[in-house]
Amino acid sequence: MTNLVVQNFAANVALAIGASPIMSNNGLEAGDLAALGGGLVVNMGTTTSEIRSNHLKALAAYNAIGGPVILDPVGAGATQQRREGVKALMAGGYFDLIKGNEGEIRTVAGAQGVKQHGVDSGASQLDLKDRITLVKTTAARESNIVLMSGVVDVISDGERTFTISNGHKYLGEITGSGCTLGTTIASIMAVEREDKLLAAVAGILMYEIAAERAGEREDVKGPGTFVPAFIDELYHIREECVRGDGKWMEAAKIESA
Numbered sequence: 001m002t003n004l005v006v007q008n009f010a011a012n013v014a015l016a017i018g019a020s021p022i023m024s025n026n027g028l029e030a031g032d033l034a035a036l037g038g039g040l041v042v043n044m045g046t047t048t049s050e051i052r053s054n055h056l057k058a059l060a061a062y063n064a065i066g067g068p069v070i071l072d073p074v075g076a077g078a079t080q081q082r083r084e085g086v087k088a089l090m091a092g093g094y095f096d097l098i099k100g101n102e103g104e105i106r107t108v109a110g111a112q113g114v115k116q117h118g119v120d121s122g123a124s125q126l127d128l129k130d131r132i133t134l135v136k137t138t139a140a141r142e143s144n145i146v147l148m149s150g151v152v153d154v155i156s157d158g159e160r161t162f163t164i165s166n167g168h169k170y171l172g173e174i175t176g177s178g179c180t181l182g183t184t185i186a187s188i189m190a191v192e193r194e195d196k197l198l199a200a201v202a203g204i205l206m207y208e209i210a211a212e213r214a215g216e217r218e219d220v221k222g223p224g225t226f227v228p229a230f231i232d233e234l235y236h237i238r239e240e241c242v243r244g245d246g247k248w249m250e251a252a253k254i255e256s257a
């Protein structure tokens with residue numbers, strides 16, 4: 001259940017990595033979809049009160065059978081409606097993973113006075129140490145996984161915390177890079193059920209290493225040519241995985257925090 005801006009992009013990212021997307025804004029069919037064994041992304045990017053009620057129905061359906069659910073509180077710190085929306089969703093069920101940029105995760109954590117001017121985070125207000133502490137404590141409080149994306153991503157399940165420094169600047173110059181990172185993670189969480197943090201880290205690395213490969217290509221001249229190259233590189237990493245070739249992971253820049 002993603003926003004109207006990125007639906008097509010998110011479906012293409014899902015296909016590239018070998019997942020099987022279905023864009024459904026109808027909470028009444030969520031029970032049938034949950035039974036298929038996939039994951040759910042609840043993305044608040046273009047939410048209305050009607051969409052929120054569908055999100056809550058879907059959340060209940062996936063929670064009922066333990067299917068993995070991700071919350072992407074897009075633009076959470078930008079408007080009062082979105083701040084209230086985050087609270088309503090978090091009170092309405094369990095999210096296995098909450099992901100967002102700095103402004104969004106600060107809002108999820110309950111910080112006052114966060115001022116996002118759009119869906120982007122804007123200039124960072126926190127140093128890396130404070131970002132790590134915020135992510136770790138919020139994950140411990142919610143008993144789930146929290147991912148704060150950015151140039152350096154911070155992810156924690158409250159006990160294990162990692163920073164990941166892969167990615168490419170063009171990810172910050174296109175719409176939906178955070179949203180489709182959520183699509184990627186949800187797809188892997190649907191398959192790797194034992195260790196959700198491992199699933200999420202694998203998704204981040206696949207996504208960001210594909211972005212690095214795309215950004216370095218000679219045919220990529222800027223954000224416009226980056227998007228199709230990025231989808232191709234996600235597809236290439238998926239093909240390498242299918243062949244049992246895991247060399248792509250040697251590019252991982254991950255540290256325990």
Ligand SMILES: Nc1ncnc2c1ncn2[C@@H]1O[C@H](COP(=O)(O)OP(=O)(O)OP(=O)(O)O)[C@@H](O)[C@H]1O
Pocket residue numbers: 074100101102119120121149150151152153166167168169170171172174175176177178179180181207208
């Ligand atoms: N300058 C950058 N260098 C490397 N990676 C980046 C950069 N900017 C963003 N990213 C990566 O892009 C992805 C999305 O992160 P970002 O924080 O930009 O999401 P977002 O603000 O929620 O995006 P959107 O609202 O456009 O969906 C992450 O994988 C992040 O690591």
Ligand SMILES: Cc1ncsc1CCO
Pocket residue numbers: 003005006045046074119175176177178179
């Ligand atoms: C630009 C934009 N506005 C609402 S959702 C979205 C896509 C990036 O999250």
